[in-house]
Amino acid sequence: MVPATRAVFRELLRRELEERYRGSLLGAAWLLLLPLLQLAVLAWVFGHLMPARAHGGELPYAAFLALGLWPWNLFANAANRGVTALTDNAALIGKVAVPHSLYVDARVAASVAVDLAGFALVLAVLLASGVALSLPGLPAAAAALAVVGVHALAAARLLAVLQVFLRDIATVIGQLLVLGFFLTPILYDRSLLPAAAAKWLAVNPLVVPVETVRGALSGQGADWPALAASLAVAAALLLLANGFLRRARSHLEDFL
Amino acid sequence: MTAPPLVEAVGLAKRYPVLGHRGDRVSALWDVVRGRRPRRVVSVLEGVDFEVHAGQSLAIIGENGAGKSTLLKLVTGVLTPSEGHVRTRGTVGALLELGAGFHPELSGRDNVRLSAALHGMDAATLAAKMPEIEAFADIGGYLDEPVKHYSSGMVVRLGFAVVAAVRPALLITDEVLAVGDEGFQRKCIRWLDDYLAGGGTLLLVSHSLYHVQKLCRRALWLHEGRVAAVGDVFEVSQRYLAAQEARQKGEAVAPPSVAARPEYSVESVTVNGVAGEGAVVVAAGDRVVQDVVLCSRDGRAPVMLNGWVRADGTPVYGVSSEMDGVPAQALGGGRFRYRLCFDALSLLPGSYRLRASALDAEGLRLFDTLDREVSVTGQAREYGLVRLPHRWLGADE
Numbered sequence: 001m002v003p004a005t006r007a008v009f010r011e012l013l014r015r016e017l018e019e020r021y022r023g024s025l026l027g028a029a030w031l032l033l034l035p036l037l038q039l040a041v042l043a044w045v046f047g048h049l050m051p052a053r054a055h056g057g058e059l060p061y062a063a064f065l066a067l068g069l070w071p072w073n074l075f076a077n078a079a080n081r082g083v084t085a086l087t088d089n090a091a092l093i094g095k096v097a098v099p100h101s102l103y104v105d106a107r108v109a110a111s112v113a114v115d116l117a118g119f120a121l122v123l124a125v126l127l128a129s130g131v132a133l134s135l136p137g138l139p140a141a142a143a144a145l146a147v148v149g150v151h152a153l154a155a156a157r158l159l160a161v162l163q164v165f166l167r168d169i170a171t172v173i174g175q176l177l178v179l180g181f182f183l184t185p186i187l188y189d190r191s192l193l194p195a196a197a198a199k200w201l202a203v204n205p206l207v208v209p210v211e212t213v214r215g216a217l218s219g220q221g222a223d224w225p226a227l228a229a230s231l232a233v234a235a236a237l238l239l240l241a242n243g244f245l246r247r248a249r250s251h252l253e254d255f256l
Numbered sequence: 257m258t259a260p261p262l263v264e265a266v267g268l269a270k271r272y273p274v275l276g277h278r279g280d281r282v283s284a285l286w287d288v289v290r291g292r293r294p295r296r297v298v299s300v301l302e303g304v305d306f307e308v309h310a311g312q313s314l315a316i317i318g319e320n321g322a323g324k325s326t327l328l329k330l331v332t333g334v335l336t337p338s339e340g341h342v343r344t345r346g347t348v349g350a351l352l353e354l355g356a357g358f359h360p361e362l363s364g365r366d367n368v369r370l371s372a373a374l375h376g377m378d379a380a381t382l383a384a385k386m387p388e389i390e391a392f393a394d395i396g397g398y399l400d401e402p403v404k405h406y407s408s409g410m411v412v413r414l415g416f417a418v419v420a421a422v423r424p425a426l427l428i429t430d431e432v433l434a435v436g437d438e439g440f441q442r443k444c445i446r447w448l449d450d451y452l453a454g455g456g457t458l459l460l461v462s463h464s465l466y467h468v469q470k471l472c473r474r475a476l477w478l479h480e481g482r483v484a485a486v487g488d489v490f491e492v493s494q495r496y497l498a499a500q501e502a503r504q505k506g507e508a509v510a511p512p513s514v515a516a517r518p519e520y521s522v523e524s525v526t527v528n529g530v531a532g533e534g535a536v537v538v539a540a541g542d543r544v545v546q547d548v549v550l551c552s553r554d555g556r557a558p559v560m561l562n563g564w565v566r567a568d569g570t571p572v573y574g575v576s577s578e579m580d581g582v583p584a585q586a587l588g589g590g591r592f593r594y595r596l597c598f599d600a601l602s603l604l605p606g607s608y609r610l611r612a613s614a615l616d617a618e619g620l621r622l623f624d625t626l627d628r629e630v631s632v633t634g635q636a637r638e639y640g641l642v643r644l645p646h647r648w649l650g651a652d653e
């Protein structure tokens with residue numbers, strides 16, 4: 001069978017997006033409401049409830065947090081949703097021959113699209129409310145987000161295949177992502193950590209892209225070599241995931 | 257062979273890993289990571305070779321668990337063979353467990369879009385075909401409801417409608433004709449007839465040997481994962497039947513009960529002028545006339561199927577008016593008559609049932625059956641059921 005791959009991808013993507021708010025009263029309006037709500041919560045908690053300031057920076061803490069949180073969520077949501085992309089589509093995989101990665105890719109694409117839209121909205125709101133974001137930093141931030149995206153795709157493909165064999169993966173991943181959240185400088189600035197800890201933290205390949213997004217948008221230059229290194233790790237992971245997918249290809253249906 | 261075959265399978269084998277214990281999944285994963293074959297496997301198919309040429313529909317028959325569905329999944333590429341390979345050419349449409357693969361939360365229309373894309377149809381073509389699909393499925397406003405609210409029949413209708421619109425060069429179906437209501441089944445069969453007449457090729461799994469013989473020219477009999485026979489559909493299906501009967505000997509077969517009057521029914525069977533339902537006595541070698549009146553609710557002439565069955569259920573002979581190309585004699589009011597004459601009955605003495613069945617106008621579905629008991633009297637020392645024409649050769653022949 002030769003499915004029109006692009007059309008299948010489009011339909012899968014549409015399905016992922018429609019499924020998300022199906023049956024909810026507000027429907028697609030959640031796409032806009034949810035990021036605004038999250039931002040409002042951050043602003044209220046850190047602006048009024050327990051006022052905090054970012055270390056050394058000009059940004060209000062809520063903005064500092066937002067600039068780290070959305071890039072992280074881009075990865076975390078895609079990985080978390082991608083894990084079950086194959087097992088959720090078991091019925092379809094057993095009936096039609098479509099490259100398995102398409103299911104994972106569609107889910108990651110949907111998740112990334114939603115989070116990107118949310119991030120764009122958050123940036124717009126921050127700008128409108130007078131936060132001094134550095135617009136010339138946008139290209140660097142976009143490049144860093146792209147690196148996060150490659151990480152997300154690699155993680156989702158790898159985890160989705162593992163999940164087919166071991167259903168424990170999805171459970172574990174939820175907790176690992178929480179750990180990852182704290183091991184990535186989102187709530188804090190890496191310069192606040194003891195030097196040894198800050199160095200070790202850089203082992204986490206998501207540290208650099210997340211920091212780059214925030215740094216670029218608050219007027220600092222990007223550390224391009226470090227970003228390139230992170231991209232290299234992401235590309236290696238993606239290659240590994242593809243190799244794993246290829247090797248597991250003939251066995252996946254047996255375990256679904 | 258001029259054209260290359262639509263499907264070519266060589267040495268196909270499929271073995272599933274055994275997943276009884278929790279640890280099996282871990283070791284299976286470890287095998288995959290290291291690129292090794294799984295160690296503990298159940299073999300479902302072994303060494304299956306076959307070809308399907310354009311216009312030569314192939315039926316796959318066999319008992320439950322023989323590996324028929326697995327074979328179809330290997331052909332569609334849903335499963336990867338453990339050994340051997342299978343190649344397909346041209347567009348392939350598959351209806352495996354019809355309609356499955358539909359997403360329960362999404363509306364029928366959304367599912368049709370996904371399904372069409374999976375069958376290789378692009379958006380523009382689908383837009384043009386959508387009215388045709390809607391008309392074929394004929395489920396009205398349900399098209400925009402989530403599929404989870406559908407009855408199983410509606411799911412089937414929608415699934416078949418998509419395939420009908422796709423019109424692939426090769427259509428792979430798994431027991432499609434066993435689902436859906438009578439009206440829709442007839443619609444499907446009419447479509448299949450038309451599809452086959454138009455040069456389409458079918459790869460069919462069915463337990464209905466009648467459909468198998470009607471729709472396919474060749475058959476492949478799978479037994480416990482291996483090819484037991486492949487070749488002409490009648491030859492293979494008869495060998496299959498014989499094997500089945502040998503196995504089931506002794507099992508009583510309950511006659512089908514007719515609750516309501518079906519679409520096509522048998523009104524009466526008169527044998528040698530004896531009406532009613534009682535037994536008829538004829539002498540071996542005598543003339544037997546079966547005079548059958550069939551009723552049709554839609555006014556179309558039904559096809560009559562005759563059958564001679566031994567009292568123990570062994571089929572002896574059967575022929576239909578459609579096979580012989582004989583038209584019905586219309587009696588008016590939806591009643592039709594067939595008269596079938598056996599000039600010199602070659603059955604050996606014994607108890608038989610003379611069967612008359614009403615089929616739809618296409619001669620595909622059996623709706624009603626009426627049996628008359630016939631005792632063949634006479635004296636014969638031969639064995640078996642039928643006296644075959646024979647002669648003994650002399651010394652100089």
